[in-house]
Amino acid sequence: MLAQDEEMMFTDARIDSIMYQVTFNPKTREGDIIANLSLVDKKDLDETLEIFRQVMYSGLSVCSYVKLFDEGDIFSGLTIPAGKAGITTVCSITIDGVLLKSGIPAKPIFGGIVQVKDRVPVRFTDSIRYECTTIDPLEVLMSQDLTSVREMMRTGSGKILANLREVPMAAKDDVDRTINRLLTAGFYGILEVGEPNSPVLGADVSRDHMGIIITGGTNPMCAAQEAGIPIITKAIKGVLDFHEMKKLA
Amino acid sequence: MLAQDEEMMFTDARIDSIMYQVTFNPKTREGDIIANLSLVDKKDLDETLEIFRQVMYSGLSVCSYVKLFDEGDIFSGLTIPAGKAGITTVCSITIDGVLLKSGIPAKPIFGGIVQVKDRVPVRFTDSIRYECTTIDPLEVLMSQDLTSVREMMRTGSGKILANLREVPMAAKDDVDRTINRLLTAGFYGILEVGEPNSPVLGADVSRDHMGIIITGGTNPMCAAQEAGIPIITKAIKGVLDFHEMKKLA
Known part of the structure; x- marks a missing residue:
């Protein structure tokens, strides 16, 4: 506020x-x-x-x-x-900052809800674009009883928070390298790296870009709330x- | 969902x-x-x-x-x-429908939170644009503990839900007529009708348009939740x- x-x-x-x-x-x-x-x-x-x-x-x-x-x-x-x-x-968004400081123009696009089935992320079911909201999408979506993080952990199927950013496809090698470094450093939250010019989990991506989906840092809070x-x-x-x-x- | x-x-x-x-x-x-x-x-x-x-x-x-x-x-x-x-x-959004059926192209822009001071609406403090969200803004904002509808009723100051639509300024007379008819029919929720080409409660309006702010139909639900x-x-x-x-x- x-x-x-x-x-x-x-x-x-x-x-x-x-x-x-x-x-x-x-x-x-x-x-x-x-x-x-x-x-x-x-x-x-x-x-x-x-x-x-x-x-x-x-x-x-x-x-x-x-x-x-x-x-x-x-x-x-x-x-x-x-x-x-x-x-x-x-x-x-830390990961966007790391990409940025590696010289890659990462642009966070939206926060939303990803449906997971048998431990495989299927698609976004809801989204709110960052440029159109004054309140963080993952903050408002977590209080909407739309997630089922605990069910997802128990059964492998459920709804979790995640967000999408775009990077230019020209930066693909640099992106892969940075993401590997992040994985090595214990940042495991990268859910999906899309192909250039292709939708990721049902979400469209700008021309000459690729989408990267990262699990929401607020999923633990969702689970606590669900409990x-x-x-x-x-x-x-x-x-x-x-x-x-x-x-x- | x-x-x-x-x-x-x-x-x-x-x-x-x-x-x-x-x-x-x-x-x-x-x-x-x-x-x-x-x-x-x-x-x-x-x-x-x-x-x-x-x-x-x-x-x-x-x-x-x-x-x-x-x-x-x-x-x-x-x-x-x-x-x-x-x-x-x-x-x-009923009011947008009524304007539409009167031949006025009303375009709902965003849902948000309006700060009211001594019974006078001051400005929007938060907003989510309709074109960028799959979930209704007034539905997500009401569950965020951002409103103080009951306090507003008790003291005259607080935060309530409202939304903004734009209509072409050329339709001003028709808009006034339709809004008066709605008021007569018991639809009192029109909070503010802006001047052509002027911001309303701090929100910008497209060129050659005027903004109309209507109280959220979900304010009663906010108050129940607050209770x-x-x-x-x-x-x-x-x-x-x-x-x-x-x-x-």
Whole structure:
């Protein structure tokens, strides 16, 4: 939400600004990543982290690193309220930042919901384009009871959050190299890399581009919510030194 | 959500199709309107209707008419589940349909959140454009705890749902006439009619057009949710004969 004198800022502009702040280098595993922040009641923290661990172990997150914040701590201008614990996780837009800092013009297009059947992602069933919304799509979609992350983990079929970005097909080799480095660094959340000039999971891609689909960094939060834990999530909240994060799964 | 073989349909296309089905004539008060459907537990029905009545009485809805559905009843392909009651209310896109059927090309642009101060609408604080989302903006925004409809009713200041459409400025007289007819027919939800070529509540309008802001038909559902009543809402669910609806407030 906006302060009294702020103007409406569309998510693509917000993403542009924060991608620019990413300094994470997958080769050295050093630098700043973009983090989502979730708030839960302190009494729910252990149960929440166990769910996060399971979701991350299933590969339905960007990577398995978290940093915890206690009440009174401040992350990116937000003070963790009394009685609450803050959990930061890596936001998928971090990967766009890494591509950008490798010289590849990655353009996040939309956030949406991907239907998975027998562990194979089938297609997008819903989407909201970043350039047309002031609120992060993965933040609004997670509160809509449209996901079934826990069912997906249990049965192999369900609906998860993911987002699409486009890169120029001319950058294909560089993209493959960067993605491999990210995989080696423990960033397993790349769901699908499309062929040049071809739709990915039913989503159209601009001419001379290819689409890359990454699992939403907010899938663990969906699973916690599906389990009945009250959780508030601010997607794309701020940047964080990767060194301060710990592996959870 | 989509069936297995359905394609993603953006909300503006869905709106186009359903606007076309509006036959409501404000002069005769006859014909079909577009309805939102909400589901609540039967035990919560009376309390929910009392909240709806208050919101409608405060003018924070399109009009004050509802139609109730019992468990087992079917509305627009959806069977009301056991233990639930269905409440249909008039969707603000009805007004676009009425403008269309008066020969005015009304184009719904976005749904968003309007900040109100001392009973005066100040500006949009958030928005999602219809052409870029497969899920209705007012449906996703109402579940985001971004609204404060009850506070607005109590104190005169708060955040409510509203949406913006554009009409050509050449149609100004016809628009004024149609809106007056709608007001006479009990459709009080018109929040603001902008000047030609001027922003309305901080939102830009296309050249040679004027903006019309209408309160969200889902504000009563926001208020119920804010009061802690579990409520599921499907915005723009189907069409309904206005004669079947009853005045609530």
